[in-house]
Amino acid sequence: MSERQPIDDEPVEYDREDVSVLVVGAGAAGARAAIELAQRGVDDVLVLGKRDHGDAHTTWARGGINGALGTHDPEDSPAIHAADTLNEGHFVNDSAKVETVTEQMPERLRELDEWGMEYSRTEDGEIDQRFFGAQSFRRTAFAGDHTGESMLKALVDRARELSVPYRENVMITKLVSDGDAAYGAVGYDMDTGEFVLFNAGTVVLAAGGHAAVYDRHTSRDDENNGDGAALAYDAGASLMDMEFMQFHPTGMAVDESDPEWEPWSGRLVTEAVRGEGGRLFNAEGERFMERYSPDQMELDARDVVARAIAQEVAEGRGTENGGVYLDISHRDADFIRERLPRMYERFQDLGVDMAEAPVEVAPTSHYGMGGVAVDDHGETDVDGLFAVGETMAGVHGANRLGGNSLAETVAYGVVAGERVADRVDGPGTVPDELRESLVEPHLRDLRAMANRDGEHDVDAALADLRELMWDHAGILRDEASLREGLDRLADVRERVADLRVGPVTSESFEFAVDLGFMTAAAEAVLRGALEREESRGAHYRTDFPDVDADWRRNVYFEAADVGGMRLRTEPVDEPSEAVQAALDEGHELDYHQLE
Ligand SMILES: Cc1cc2nc3c(=O)[nH]c(=O)nc-3n(C[C@H](O)[C@H](O)[C@H](O)COP(=O)(O)OP(=O)(O)OC[C@H]3O[C@@H](n4cnc5c(N)ncnc54)[C@H](O)[C@@H]3O)c2cc1C
Numbered sequence: 001m002s003e004r005q006p007i008d009d010e011p012v013e014y015d016r017e018d019v020s021v022l023v024v025g026a027g028a029a030g031a032r033a034a035i036e037l038a039q040r041g042v043d044d045v046l047v048l049g050k051r052d053h054g055d056a057h058t059t060w061a062r063g064g065i066n067g068a069l070g071t072h073d074p075e076d077s078p079a080i081h082a083a084d085t086l087n088e089g090h091f092v093n094d095s096a097k098v099e100t101v102t103e104q105m106p107e108r109l110r111e112l113d114e115w116g117m118e119y120s121r122t123e124d125g126e127i128d129q130r131f132f133g134a135q136s137f138r139r140t141a142f143a144g145d146h147t148g149e150s151m152l153k154a155l156v157d158r159a160r161e162l163s164v165p166y167r168e169n170v171m172i173t174k175l176v177s178d179g180d181a182a183y184g185a186v187g188y189d190m191d192t193g194e195f196v197l198f199n200a201g202t203v204v205l206a207a208g209g210h211a212a213v214y215d216r217h218t219s220r221d222d223e224n225n226g227d228g229a230a231l232a233y234d235a236g237a238s239l240m241d242m243e244f245m246q247f248h249p250t251g252m253a254v255d256e257s258d259p260e261w262e263p264w265s266g267r268l269v270t271e272a273v274r275g276e277g278g279r280l281f282n283a284e285g286e287r288f289m290e291r292y293s294p295d296q297m298e299l300d301a302r303d304v305v306a307r308a309i310a311q312e313v314a315e316g317r318g319t320e321n322g323g324v325y326l327d328i329s330h331r332d333a334d335f336i337r338e339r340l341p342r343m344y345e346r347f348q349d350l351g352v353d354m355a356e357a358p359v360e361v362a363p364t365s366h367y368g369m370g371g372v373a374v375d376d377h378g379e380t381d382v383d384g385l386f387a388v389g390e391t392m393a394g395v396h397g398a399n400r401l402g403g404n405s406l407a408e409t410v411a412y413g414v415v416a417g418e419r420v421a422d423r424v425d426g427p428g429t430v431p432d433e434l435r436e437s438l439v440e441p442h443l444r445d446l447r448a449m450a451n452r453d454g455e456h457d458v459d460a461a462l463a464d465l466r467e468l469m470w471d472h473a474g475i476l477r478d479e480a481s482l483r484e485g486l487d488r489l490a491d492v493r494e495r496v497a498d499l500r501v502g503p504v505t506s507e508s509f510e511f512a513v514d515l516g517f518m519t520a521a522a523e524a525v526l527r528g529a530l531e532r533e534e535s536r537g538a539h540y541r542t543d544f545p546d547v548d549a550d551w552r553r554n555v556y557f558e559a560a561d562v563g564g565m566r567l568r569t570e571p572v573d574e575p576s577e578a579v580q581a582a583l584d585e586g587h588e589l590d591y592h593q594l595e
Pocket of ligand 1: 024025026027028029030048049050051055056057058059060061062063064065066147148170171172173206207208209218219220223224227228268366367388389390391402403404405406407409
C-alpha cells in the first residue's frame with residue numbers, strides 16, 4: 001500500500017462564481033461604485049462584504065460629508081474646497097484627485113438627497129451645512145449625528161432598487177493576479193466555511209482602511225485591518241502615503257483592566273465637546289494648550305492637539321490611564337445634555353457625569369491617509385484592479401480634512417464605476433496556470449490553517465501587533481524606535497506562522513487571516529515613517545521636527561521581485577490654475593471641529 005500523501009497535496013474543493021465585475025466591500029464606496037455600474041447597464045456585478053448587507057464601517061461616520069453646495073456661503077466653490085484640502089494635507093495630496101472629488105461633490109450630495117438620505121435641513125428645507133475642521137466655509141452636510149448610517153441606507157436602498165446582486169459574509173483572502181492583470185479573487189463563506197473562487201474580469205476593492213492596526217483606535221471591532229491595502233499589495237499594486245496616520249486627539253482613555261471600561265478604549269469623544277467649550281488639562285491641572293497653541297487652544301488642527309497631548313503624556317504629565325482631562329463641567333448640565341446628548345449618555349452609563357467631572361482622553365488612531373495608489377480613474381497599476389474609498393490613497397495627503405472621506409467614497413465610486421463600465425467585456429476567466437500555481441496552493445494553505453494546533457494564540461499576536469504599532473509608529477516617531485518596531489513586527493510575523501486556529505467559520509480563523517493583512521499594512525506604515533525624514537501633517541519625527549521642502553514627495557511601496565518591500569518616492573504635481581488661485585486668495589480657515 002502506498003503511503004498517505006501529505007495533506008497539502010490533496011485536491012482542495014471550492015465553489016466558483018463567474019462575474020464581470022466583483023466589488024469587494026459594501027460600505028459607501030463599494031455601494032456607490034456598484035450603483036454607477038448598474039445605472040450604466042452593467043448588471044453582471046457582484047458586491048460582497050464580510051458582514052451583513054448594510055452593515056459596514058461607514059455607518060459609524062457621524063459628523064458629516066463635504067461639498068461646496070453653498071447653502072449658507074454662496075461664495076464657496078469646489079476650487080476653494082480643493083484649496084482647503086491641499087492646505088490641510090500639507091501639499092502632498094494628489095491635486096488632480098482632490099479636484100475630481102471637490103468638483104463632483106455638489107452633485108453627489110444632491111443625488112443622495114434624491115435617494116432618501118435624511119439630511120438635516122435649514123428652515124427653508126435646504127440641505128444644511130456646517131463648519132468642520134479647517135474649512136473656509138460651511139460646507140459639511142450632515143444627518144444629525146448619524147450621517148454615515150443615513151448615507152449608507154440611502155445607497156443600499158438605491159442599490160436594491162437597481163437589483164444589484166449582493167452576497168454577505170464572504171471574506172476575500174487573496175486576489176488572483178499575475179502581477180500585471182487581475183482575474184478575480186478567492187475567499188470563503190464565513191457562514192458555511194466553503195471556499196470560493198470568483199472569476200472576474202475586473203475587481204473593485206472597496207474594503208476600507210487600516211486605522212485598526214493600532215492598539216487604541218476609533219474603528220469598529222474587526223474592521224479597518226488593512227484588508228484592501230494588503231490584498232492589492234500582494235496582487236502587485238503599489239501602496240502610497242502609508243506613513244500618514246491621522247490620530248484623533250480625543251479617544252477615550254480608560255483603565256483597561258476594568259472589564260466595564262475596557263471595550264471603550266480609544267472610542268471617539270467627539271470634537272464637539274471641545275467645539276462647545278471643553279478644555280484640556282494635564283494631570284498637574286495645567287491648561288497645557290496655552291503652551292502649544294495660544295491662539296487656537298483646544299480647537300487647533302487635529303495633528304497639533306494630538307501631538308500636544310502625546311507630549312504631555314510622554315513628559316510624565318499624563319493621567320494614570322495615559323491621557324489628559326477633557327473638562328466641560330463649567331457648562332450647564334442642560335446645555336451639555338442638549339448639545340452633546342450621546343456623549344453625555346455614554347459617560348453617564350459608565351458612572352461619570354460630564355456636567356460635574358472631567359473625562360479622560362488620549363489620542364487614538366482614526367484614519368490612514370495612505371492606501372492603494374491609483375490613477376485618476378481609480379485603477380491601480382495592475383490591469384483590471386481598481387481601489388476606491390478609504391482603501392485608495394491620494395486625496396488626503398499628510399492629514400485628512402474631516403468630512404472628506406465620505407466625500408471621497410461616493411466621488412471615486414462614480415469615477416471608477418464609469419471607467420469600469422466603459423471597459424467591461426464579460427466574465428473573467430482565471431487562467432489554468434494561475435489556478436494551479438496560485439489559487440489552489442492558497443486554498444490549501446487556508447485549509448491547513450483551519451483547526452491548526454499551533455503554538456501561538458491569535459488574540460495575543462493581534463494585541464502585540466497593535467501594541468508595537470502604538471509604541472513605535474505612534475504620534476511621536478524617531479529612527480531608533482521605528483527600527484525597533486520593525487524588529488518587533490518580525491517577531492510577530494514568526495508567531496503568525498504558527499497560530500492556534502479554530503475551524504474556517506470561527507472568529508480565530510478570521511483574525512488569523514486579518515493578521516496577515518495587518519502585518520503587511522503595519523510594515524508599510526513603519527517603513528514609510530522611517531523613510532520620511534521630516535515632519536509633515538500627521539507624521540511627526542522628533543529627530544526631524546521640521547517640514548523639509550524637498551520632501552514634497554509621496555512614498556510608494558511595492559513588493560520587490562525577491563521578497564521584501566521596496567520604497568520609492570515621487571514628486572507631487574502642482575495644483576490647477578483655479579485651485580492655485582483659490583490658494584492665493586488665502587481664505588480664512590475656521591477651526592470648529594465637529595467629527
Ligand atoms: C468613528 C469614526 C467617525 C467618522 N466620521 C466621519 C465623518 O463624519 N465624515 C467623514 O467624511 N468620514 C468619517 N469617518 C471616516 C469614514 O467613515 C470612512 O472613511 C468611510 O466610511 C469608509 O468607507 P468605505 O466604503 O471606504 O469603507 P467601509 O465602510 O469600511 O466598508 C468596507 C467594506 O469592505 C468589506 N471588507 C473589508 N475587508 C474585506 C474582505 N477581506 N473581504 C470581503 N469584504 C471585506 C467590509 O465588510 C465593508 O463592507 C469616520 C471614521 C470613524 C472611525
